[in-house]
Each structure stands twice: as C-alpha cells, then as structure tokens.
Amino acid sequence: MYRFVGNAPCDIGGTRYERFGSRAEFTRELAEDVLTGGGCFIPEPDFRTIGVTDAEVQMFGYAGGFPEPTPEFVHKKQRAQARAIQLMNDLSLLDAFNVDSQEAGE
Numbered sequence: 001m002y003r004f005v006g007n008a009p010c011d012i013g014g015t016r017y018e019r020f021g022s023r024a025e026f027t028r029e030l031a032e033d034v035l036t037g038g039g040c041f042i043p044e045p046d047f048r049t050i051g052v053t054d055a056e057v058q059m060f061g062y063a064g065g066f067p068e069p070t071p072e073f074v075h076k077k078q079r080a081q082a083r084a085i086q087l088m089n090d091l092s093l094l095d096a097f098n099v100d101s102q103e104a105g106e
Helices: 026-036 044-050 054-060 071-105
Strands: 001-002 010-012 013-015 041-043
Touching: 001 044, 013 026, 026 041, 026 071, 041 054, 041 071, 044 071
Parallel strands: none
Antiparallel strands: 001 041, 010 013
C-alpha cells in the first residue's frame, strides 16, 4: 500500500489521485515505475511514521481546501513530500547503476 503525497493531481492506470494521503495499491514493479516517472507516492509505513492521521487527510487532503491546514499538518506534508523525493532519487541512482553495470558487462 502506498499514499499519494503530491500537490498536483496524478493519473495512474485509470485512477486519478488528487487528495493528499489517498491510498494506492501498486505492485512493487509499478511503484518503482511510478516513482522513477515522478509520481509522488510513499509507502504506507513511511506515511504512518511521519504521523499523518486519517482525520488530517479528511480535513486537509485537498489543496486549497477549507479549513486552512494547521502548521503541524503542513510540516508533516513537507516531510512526506521530502520522503517521496528521496525515494525517487534513490531509484534513479539505482537505475543509473544498473545501466552502468550492464554496459560494463557488454
């Protein structure tokens, strides 16, 4: 299970993700493709570790929604997005390593 943590809507496999914290079920392979393609998702355990609650997702999940998000929620959202960027970077580095390794073996 993954959670959408982006600011802009994202369409994957016919499903549109708009609300911060929306749940998504991806295979590991699809999750890697989504992340390397710039999709802003993090694994459920990371989402829970950051401390975002379902009540916060319901209340503040849509950008520009009301009521105004609390500073605590904004901080959690920033941490979740930073984690997604870290995952994207880690996968990009892994892909680069795999390509370099394959080219070296040729």
